[in-house]
Amino acid sequence: xxxxxxxxxxxxxxxxxxxxxxxxxxxxxxxxxxxxxxxxxxxxxxxx
Amino acid sequence: xxxxxxxxxxxxxxxxxxxxxxxxxxxxxxxxxxxxxxxxxxxxxxxxxxxxxxxxxxxxxxxxxxxxxxxxxxxxxxxxxxxxxxxxxxxxxxxxxxxxxxxxxxxxxxxxxxxxxxxxxxxxxxxxxxxxxxxxxxxxxxxxxxxxxxxxxxxxxxxxxxxxxxxxxxxxxxxxxxxxxxxxxxxxxxxxxxxxxxxxxxxxxxxxxxxxxxxxxxxxxxxxxxxxxxxxxxxxxxxxxxxxxxxxxxxxxxxxxxxxxxxxxxxxxxxxxxxxxxxxxxxxxxxxxxxxxxxxxxxxxxxxxxxxxxxxxxxxxxxxxxxxxxxxxxxxxxxxxxxxxxxxxxxxxxxxxxxxxxxxxxxxxxxxxxxxxxxxxxxx
Numbered sequence: 001x002x003x004x005x006x007x008x009x010x011x012x013x014x015x016x017x018x019x020x021x022x023x024x025x026x027x028x029x030x031x032x033x034x035x036x037x038x039x040x041x042x043x044x045x046x047x048x
Numbered sequence: 049x050x051x052x053x054x055x056x057x058x059x060x061x062x063x064x065x066x067x068x069x070x071x072x073x074x075x076x077x078x079x080x081x082x083x084x085x086x087x088x089x090x091x092x093x094x095x096x097x098x099x100x101x102x103x104x105x106x107x108x109x110x111x112x113x114x115x116x117x118x119x120x121x122x123x124x125x126x127x128x129x130x131x132x133x134x135x136x137x138x139x140x141x142x143x144x145x146x147x148x149x150x151x152x153x154x155x156x157x158x159x160x161x162x163x164x165x166x167x168x169x170x171x172x173x174x175x176x177x178x179x180x181x182x183x184x185x186x187x188x189x190x191x192x193x194x195x196x197x198x199x200x201x202x203x204x205x206x207x208x209x210x211x212x213x214x215x216x217x218x219x220x221x222x223x224x225x226x227x228x229x230x231x232x233x234x235x236x237x238x239x240x241x242x243x244x245x246x247x248x249x250x251x252x253x254x255x256x257x258x259x260x261x262x263x264x265x266x267x268x269x270x271x272x273x274x275x276x277x278x279x280x281x282x283x284x285x286x287x288x289x290x291x292x293x294x295x296x297x298x299x300x301x302x303x304x305x306x307x308x309x310x311x312x313x314x315x316x317x318x319x320x321x322x323x324x325x326x327x328x329x330x331x332x333x334x335x336x337x338x339x340x341x342x343x344x345x346x347x348x349x350x351x352x353x354x355x356x357x358x359x360x361x362x363x364x365x366x367x368x369x370x371x372x373x374x375x376x377x378x379x380x381x382x383x384x385x386x387x388x389x390x391x392x393x394x395x396x397x398x399x400x401x402x403x404x405x406x407x408x409x410x411x412x413x414x415x416x417x418x419x420x421x422x423x424x425x426x427x428x
Contacts, residue, residue, distance in 0.1 A: 001424070007174040007183070010420055011167035017416040021270055022160040022409055025263060029153035032258045038250035 066108035070322035077325075078102030078317065081214070090221035094194065094313050098214065101317020112318055119318040122311045127202050127209070132312040133195035134280045139305030140195070140407070141284020142297045144375070146259060148397055149404040151249040154355075155367070159405025161351030162371025163413035165190035165343030169336055176332060180426060181205055184417065186333050189216045190340030191410035192223075193373035198316070199277060200414055204427070210319035211330045215337030223341070223374045227381050230345045231369050239356060241390040242364040244398050253289070260286040267412055273422050274415015281411055344372045348402075367395055370402040373410040379403040 081099030085092035101119065105112045112119045126132035149156060166187045173183035185205035188197050189212055197216040201209045219226065232240075260282035268275035287297040319325075352368025366385055370378045379399035386395040421427045 001426075003174045003180065003183075006180050006424070006426070007171045009424065010184075010417065011170055013420050014170075014413065014417050015164055015167045017271070017420065018163050018409060018413040019157070019160040021267060021412050021416065022156050022405065025266065025408070025412075026153040026156045028262055028266060029150055029156075029255075029259065032255050032262060033150070033249075033251065036252045036254035036258060038252040038255075 063108050068108075068322075070326055071106045071108055073326060074106035074320060074322045075103050077320070078106065084218070084221075091217045093309050094217045097310055097313025098217070098317040101314040102320040103317075104314075105318040105321050113321065119314055123315045123318060126308070126311060127198070127315045128206070130199055130202055130276070132308050132315070133199040133202070134276050135304055135308045136195040136312065137277060137280040138284040138300045139308075141260070141281040142288045142300040144285060144288075144404065144407060146285065146404050147251055147256070148401040149408075150251045150255060150259060152247045152398070152401045155398065155401040156405035156408065157355070158348055158351060158368050158371035158402040159407070159409030160371070160412075161368060162344045162348040162402075162406045163191065163409050164347035165340040166413055166417075168343050169340035172339060173336055176336075178332075182208060184421065185212055186336050187340060188212070188414060188417075189219070189337035190344050191373055191414060192216070192220055192341055192344060192406070193410040194220065196277065196373070196410050196414045198312070200417070206319070207324060208329075208333060210316060210325055211333040212337070213316040214320070215334050219337055219341045220374045220377070223372075223377050224381050226338075226341060227345050227369050227378060228385055230342060231349055231366055231385055234346065234349045235353070235365050237389060239353065239365050240386065241393065242356065242361060243390065243393050244362065244364050244367075244395060247397070256289040257286065260289065263408070267415060271412070271415035271419040273418035274411065277411045277415055281407075341372070345369050348372065364393070364395055364398070367399045367402045370399040370406065371409065372403070372406045375403045375407050376400060378406070
């Protein structure tokens with residue numbers, strides 16, 4: 001494989017792959033936030 | 049008796065007789081790194097041991113990096129095996145708070161844009177004549193992340209390790225000087241004055257614990273060659289967030305990181321032997337490293353402008369500059385620039401989100417690169 005084919009392939013897949021992985025991660029963060037929503041500490045509420 | 053005396057005296061002066069101009073230049077370069085670290089306060093934890101290592105290895109006949117030499121022992125044990133950068137990642141994970149990113153996950157995309165300098169620099173490095181794996185090692189300076197740069201360059205181009213590491217850490221320290229002119233050149237005054245709303249999204253402890261586990265499993269499956277990088281930083285973060293292993297967390301962020309930083313710095317300095325460092329190639333590495341980090345900022349800010357456009361002007365493009373791994377330095381630069389044009393503008397938390405995204409982004413970019421290289425059959 002010549003240097004240019006190597007370079008362009010790695011640059012395009014690398015940049016695209018990084019963007020894709022991080023975009024999916026952002027969706028996963030939204031998903032886990034929905035699955036495990038924040039709940040105020042119940043014991044603190046009782047004391048209050 | 050007379051010949052023994054002569055031999056003895058000759059032995060005493062052997063070091064002096066072996067001292068060449070190249071050794072003197074390298075000792076001066078090591079001293080410059082010490083000056084930058086001690087007097088100017090630029091990344092002292094790394095530049096001080098690197099500078100001293102560079103001085104030690106360039107003392108003629110010191111045999112520091114010869115088989116069985118004092119520093120060679122640590123180099124073989126920690127750098128050649130890639131263990132040291134991974135242990136540093138453990139500490140970084142234990143020290144990093146991903147809460148701002150969890151509050152505002154779309155900002156993580158800026159952390160991807162902030163890595164594009166790596167890939168553009170790869171093409172530039174190939175254009176100026178570096179071979180494939182050397183170009184990969186040089187371009188990784190654009191990750192703006194010392195341990196990632198060391199991990200990748202020690203794997204693919206150990207002869208460039210000294211130049212790549214010095215470039216990565218020096219330019220990270222110079223982020224407050226490198227970024228502002230680029231940010232100003234690429235944004236209008238109106239854009240710089242955009243006030244971003246406060247994002248206050250409470251995050252549950254379970255989410256904080258699940259985050260490093262999910263990132264590790266998901267990203268490592270997609271880019272298995274990067275599993276050691278992703279796994280160590282996320283394991284460190286899991287120890288921080290779970291609250292069950294406080295002693296291990298404290299050991300990771302203090303003792304382990306300190307010891308490894310010391311030895312890693314000495315080892316990197318010791319790769320700066322005159323015959324390997326004093327080459328035109330080193331100047332090219334330094335120049336390309338500068339270009340890589342500048343390009344990260346350029347693409348980050350341009351991506352910030354795109355997000356600004358798509359959100360109807362709700363995102364200040366300046367935060368795009370924080371999509372690199374220099375944490376929290378570039379977030380502070382963004383805050384300072386924002387305040388320069390609008391005193392009521394507090395971009396710090398948004399910039400911290402982008403900066404945390406940049407930390408994950410640099411590791412993911414390296415992981416993706418390693419996996420693509422494997423897929424292309426360039427590495428085993």
